[in-house]
Amino acid sequence: MYKDLRQECFEANMQLPKLGLVLFTFGNVSAVDRDKAVFAIKPSGVPYEKLRWEDIVIMDYDAKVVDGNMRPSSDTKTHALLYKTWDDIGGITHTHSTHAVAWAQAGLDIPIFGTTHADHTHQNIPCAPALSDTMIEGDYEHETGNQIFDIFKEKKLSHKEVEMVLLQNHGPFTWGKDAEKSVYNAAVLEEIAKMAMLTLQINPLTPILKDSLRKKHYERKHGKDAYYGQGC
Numbered sequence: 001m002y003k004d005l006r007q008e009c010f011e012a013n014m015q016l017p018k019l020g021l022v023l024f025t026f027g028n029v030s031a032v033d034r035d036k037a038v039f040a041i042k043p044s045g046v047p048y049e050k051l052r053w054e055d056i057v058i059m060d061y062d063a064k065v066v067d068g069n070m071r072p073s074s075d076t077k078t079h080a081l082l083y084k085t086w087d088d089i090g091g092i093t094h095t096h097s098t099h100a101v102a103w104a105q106a107g108l109d110i111p112i113f114g115t116t117h118a119d120h121t122h123q124n125i126p127c128a129p130a131l132s133d134t135m136i137e138g139d140y141e142h143e144t145g146n147q148i149f150d151i152f153k154e155k156k157l158s159h160k161e162v163e164m165v166l167l168q169n170h171g172p173f174t175w176g177k178d179a180e181k182s183v184y185n186a187a188v189l190e191e192i193a194k195m196a197m198l199t200l201q202i203n204p205l206t207p208i209l210k211d212s213l214r215k216k217h218y219e220r221k222h223g224k225d226a227y228y229g230q231g232c
Helices: 003-018 076-085 098-106 133-137 140-154 179-202 211-222
Strands: 027-033 038-041 057-060 065-067 091-095 164-167 171-176
Touching: 003 027, 003 038, 003 091, 003 179, 027 076, 027 179, 038 076, 057 076, 076 091, 076 140, 076 171, 091 179, 098 164, 098 171, 098 179, 133 140, 140 164, 164 179, 171 179
Parallel strands: none
Antiparallel strands: 027 038, 027 091, 038 057, 057 065, 091 171, 164 171
8 A cells, every 4th residue: 555655755765865865864854645645664773784665664644654564754753853843845854964063063155156956956054943942851752843843934934935844953855756856955955065165164253145146047947948968
């Protein structure tokens, strides 16, 4: 019943080590089936070289196991809350990739310095502040999702236009129309994080990208008159 969903989730997870986004078991990808109101996610602590598609766990939006013999990712409640709240996303990726985590540990947004960044979003990549002690001691993974919603509300951001976020002291979450796109966004985020770090090392006073260039690069890929690519 869930083979196709499991296979999609498995293949997306296997892209993380290939793209250099995870070390050991540091990360997870999920994929949702909106018609069945379930999502598939990597099991907790299973090394990628040992992961099989049959191991993928099927969950509902309340983070309850629907089908599977293994314990799901420890981040499952965060994925569940994102799916439950943002009903137009189809996949979520969480990694501990080096440069994105460095920005998260510094507690800083990633500034938009260049067109590579603007091709994917016209905003700085937000970094949500660290959770309060109450949130940490409570339903931690669920509250992590709430922290993401709070920073998007505070900065008046659209999750459709900014498909990535950092969590202070933790790391990045990305999402997209499907699991594959969420992995793509995780790879883009890591590269943007690295470019921004190197930029500030070369020139700590580098200004952010001017509005006209930011708008041009974003809209030529994502605007109503977009002309990047082959239109399919």
